[in-house]
Amino acid sequence: MKLPIFLPFLFVFVGVVVGHTAHGQSLFQLPKVSATPSGCLSNEKGYMVYNTTDNKIYYCNGTNYQALSGISTNFFSLDGYSIVSQGKIKLSGLKPNEGAVKDKILTAVDDFGNIEWKTASAGSGGGSAGFSAIGTSPGGSNGQNFTGNTYTKLTIFNIEEFDDAAQFSGNTFTAATAGVYHFDIKLSLFPVTIPVPEATIATIQIRKNTSTNIRVSTQAIVLGGVDFNSSFNIKLAENDTIEIYAGTTAGYTMKINGGLNLSFGGYKVY
Numbered sequence: 714m715k716l717p718i719f720l721p722f723l724f725v726f727v728g729v730v731v732g733h734t735a736h737g738q739s740l741f742q743l744p745k746v747s748a749t750p751s752g753c754l755s756n757e758k759g760y761m762v763y764n765t766t767d768n769k770i771y772y773c774n775g776t777n778y779q780a781l782s783g784i785s786t787n788f789f790s791l792d793g794y795s796i797v798s799q800g801k802i803k804l805s806g807l808k809p810n811e812g813a814v815k816d817k818i819l820t821a822v823d824d825f826g827n828i829e830w831k832t833a834s835a836g837s838g839g840g841s842a843g844f845s846a847i848g849t850s851p852g853g854s855n856g857q858n859f860t861g862n863t864y865t866k867l868t869i870f871n872i873e874e875f876d877d878a879a880q881f882s883g884n885t886f887t888a889a890t891a892g893v894y895h896f897d898i899k900l901s902l903f904p905v906t907i908p909v910p911e912a913t914i915a916t917i918q919i920r921k922n923t924s925t926n927i928r929v930s931t932q933a934i935v936l937g938g939v940d941f942n943s944s945f946n947i948k949l950a951e952n953d954t955i956e957i958y959a960g961t962t963a964g965y966t967m968k969i970n971g972g973l974n975l976s977f978g979g980y981k982v983y
Contacts, residue, residue: 742763743761743762743763743770744761744762744763745762745763745764745765746762746763746764746765747764747765747766748764748766749762749764749771749778750762750771750778751777752776752777752778753773753774753775753776753777753778754773754775755775755776757773757775758773758774758775759772759773760772760773761773762778769781818830843875843877843878843978843979843980843981844873844875844876844877844878844880844881844886844978844979844980845873845874845875845876845976845977845978846870846871846872846873846874846876846881846884846976846977846978847870847872847874847975847976847977848869848870848871848872848969848970848975856869856903856968856969856970857869857968857969858905858966858967858968858969859959859960859961859966859967859968859969860961860965860966860967861960861961861962861963861964861965862960862961862962862963863960864916864918864958864959864960865958865959865960866884866956866957866958867884867900867956867957867958867959867969868883868884869884869969869975870884870975870976870977871884874978884956884957884977885954885955885956886954886955886956886977886979887952887953887954888949888950888951888952888953888954888955888981889951890951890981891949891950891951892948892949892981892982892983893946893947893948893949893981893982893983894946894947894948894949894955894979894980894981894982895944895945895946895979895980895981895982896919896943896944896945896946896947896955896977896978896979897943897944897976897977897978897979898919898941898942898943898944898957898976898977899940899941899942899974899975899976899977900917900940900941900942900957900969900974900975901938901939901940901941901969901970901974901975902915902932902934902938902939902940902941902959902967902968902969902970903938903967903968903970904934904935904936904938904965904966904967904968905966905967905968906965906966907936908936909934909935909936910962910965912933912962913933913934913961913962913965914931914932914933914934914961914962915931915932915934915939915959915960915961915967916929916930916931916932916959916960916961917929917930917932917941917943917957917958917959918957918958918959918960919943919945919955919956919957919958920955920956920957920958921947921949921953921954921955922953922954923954923956927945927947928943928945930943934961934967938970940974946982955979957977
């Protein structure tokens, strides 16, 4: 008796991916082997098999079968939407031209599962990475002069003691994420012109986004100079900036001294 003509074609499908349904999801099953094939052909490039002996997935590179390095056989959980890896995972393309992502964390930015690299911050009340900057040695050319009632941005905080989240640059603090921040500022102001005219004052402005004054302090100036200290909390949006400006009575020159009496620091509260 002759075999039906369609029987030879059954062998074409031996070892191909098998599809089935579980947990309401469409799944596939790779061909199973107890020993990885010793070689493969160029026209078989991309073929994959599952080795039941070492529980690894192998793919053909056109010459031989290579293990998918660092990936466990349970690399995707249907119900948990999770990836499990026994090695390294690299994620890229999440936010083009973002720059370095070292020491950042993946953060959900909406309710649809979209994520971006963000600077790490602690939970509520725990604080987060902060910064602290001071000036150079006091006196001489290491100070910064300001004249008249045209306000000048202070650029004397040129020694960073630490800046854990890279938020302080060019004497400007930039909030990496939205939240409540705490800042501490310490200055020493000295007259340049002697004697000091009566009613000479110095005004320190703490500005958000360059133009909005959030704190203003006016100090009467005496020959021996005065100290300025400020500690405050403020709620900032992502990329809001904090800077310090100084001005004095018209036609008069003041000096901000460097050294231990000069500091600018802060951190995220929550």
